[in-house]
Amino acid sequence: MMRNLVITYSSMLNIDLHSHSTISDGMLSPSRLLAHAASRGVNILALTDHDDIAGLSEARHCALQENITLINGVEISVTWHSRTLHIIGLGINPEHPPLADGLEEIRDGRMDRAQAIAAQLDKYGIHGSLEGARAQAGESRLIGRTHFARFLASQGYAKDVKSVFKKFLVKGKPGYVSHVWTSLSEAIDWIRGSGGQAVIAHPARYKLGNNLLEQLLSEFCELGGTGIEVVSSSHTPEQTRQFAQLASHMNLYASCGSDYHGPGESYFDLGRLPALPPECTPIWSEWKIPDIQES
Numbered sequence: 001m002m003r004n005l006v007i008t009y010s011s012m013l014n015i016d017l018h019s020h021s022t023i024s025d026g027m028l029s030p031s032r033l034l035a036h037a038a039s040r041g042v043n044i045l046a047l048t049d050h051d052d053i054a055g056l057s058e059a060r061h062c063a064l065q066e067n068i069t070l071i072n073g074v075e076i077s078v079t080w081h082s083r084t085l086h087i088i089g090l091g092i093n094p095e096h097p098p099l100a101d102g103l104e105e106i107r108d109g110r111m112d113r114a115q116a117i118a119a120q121l122d123k124y125g126i127h128g129s130l131e132g133a134r135a136q137a138g139e140s141r142l143i144g145r146t147h148f149a150r151f152l153a154s155q156g157y158a159k160d161v162k163s164v165f166k167k168f169l170v171k172g173k174p175g176y177v178s179h180v181w182t183s184l185s186e187a188i189d190w191i192r193g194s195g196g197q198a199v200i201a202h203p204a205r206y207k208l209g210n211n212l213l214e215q216l217l218s219e220f221c222e223l224g225g226t227g228i229e230v231v232s233s234s235h236t237p238e239q240t241r242q243f244a245q246l247a248s249h250m251n252l253y254a255s256c257g258s259d260y261h262g263p264g265e266s267y268f269d270l271g272r273l274p275a276l277p278p279e280c281t282p283i284w285s286e287w288k289i290p291d292i293q294e295s
């Protein structure tokens, strides 16, 4: 049975549209992520691994067992005006060739960047970081800064992952390498072409001034983007209010996601997100998905 989600679940909806598994830089396998989501009462979850969709089939299998509605997702790394942005695709078809091929190219680029990061750390006197990061990445087909951070933390270079980022992996630090990802227009085209909706992830993280932010939102809308994250682990309550207003002003749908990476790694646990502010139009308001309440 297909119903309008908002009417059906208004009182018991627990929805989280941004999460990671071991397919990218999360700590839980897709199955364990779904089990954790179920234990937290989540009934609709998007798995949005960085630049890879390889976790979706395992997640879908487990979502059925856990009685969770899985939304096919991805978080695409984008370069816009020399800055890195993350664009979430929701409701994508992972088999759409331009999307699958485009993500593969991004992962190839990540490998080149990982080698460059390791070479810089080598010069700085930290050896073996590529192998270390690769071991942290496990089954993942990509290597990210988080894998380097976990390796460096495990070797005692800083007290935890957050401190490693600050000390080594952000602009101006010895292990930082600038990188050109895909363009905003390509990422949105892949997402839309596969039947999905494009959403700007954690907009407050980019620290754009008013002018650039306005430019981003108008370009994003012109290119066919439809949503923006309003509730995120990266946002303060004030930023949530600010982006709720912006979303309604720009006629963008609002999304919410914990950006869960594993126990203790994100501010909000799965299923523990505050509600969207009332002026928002939730991105799921027009979704038609099977009624999970009666299954």
Ligand code: AMP
Pocket: 025, 050, 077, 143, 144, 145, 146, 161, 162, 165, 166, 261
């Ligand atoms: P990458 O896409 O490989 O450059 O890595 C980006 C990922 O690193 C983000 O998705 C976060 O998981 C993580 N990250 C970025 N900045 C920080 C930070 N300051 N502290 C902890 N994790 C971070």
Ligand code: MN
Pocket: 020, 025, 050, 146, 261
């Ligand atoms: Mn991440």
Ligand code: MN
Pocket: 075, 086, 201, 202
């Ligand atoms: Mn992100």
Ligand code: MN
Pocket: 018, 019, 020, 075, 259
């Ligand atoms: Mn994320």
